[in-house]
Amino acid sequence: MQIAATLSGDLLAVSAPVPGPRHDMHAWRRSHFPEAFAGREDIGDLGYVGSGMLTARRKPPGQERPAGDQVYNQSIGRLRAAVERAITHLKYWKILATRYRGPLTRFPLAAKTVTALPFYKKGW
Template identity: 75%
Template sequence: MFSGKHRDTGFNLQIAATLAGDLLAVSAPVPGSRHDTYAWRQSSFPDAFADRESMGDLGYVGTGMLTARRKPPGRDRPEADKVFNQSISKLRAAVERAIAHLKDWKILATRYRGPPPAVPAVPASSKPSPLSPSTRRAGEPRE
């Protein structure tokens, strides 16, 4: 999982969250050099969320998830696609915020220094954080 380019370790975590921004699940890490679609298929999420409609960014095109529409090569994006993409982005904003809160956790925000076999246990051992504003009192700091 070591990147020679960045001179650091990295991994890809798949995150499942509600449209309200509540964290549902975090997958086991896969090497950071793998594509989002590969990481999605390696996780247990496709089976676990098969009965729910899923939404993802453009990295998940072809997985059966609802994604934004790509710009046609050599042409302008149709106006209907722009409106569709804006509505998808508005829905995904809360999920992206949940991902940002997860990245604030110190154990995930700092460089991993442990042995490679311990990497899958890192996200599972981190303490849950209140991701939804409704679970925190006004003025209470995030962890």
């Protein structure tokens, strides 16, 4: 599942789950998010390098990280903290925090129900 949140930590959107263990970029491409958030400054973790999102800079192999990259990465991390909080609030629901053991055909409905609750709480 892909999660979009505001910089204040409010949930904006949640995509449908992608079956199987998949990389973040695969889930991103399969979701409606690239079109929905086109033209906006998106921020992602290192799993989204090459997507056009703002991401942290990787340490060059066999070298020290430049001082400018450290400051940049801290800035990105501070902005991403709000999204991480939104994800944490979703994981309060055990069904999203642990391995799902029910029929896989029912997981998308369970995930959709749980992720709809924060929107209901906000009155959206």
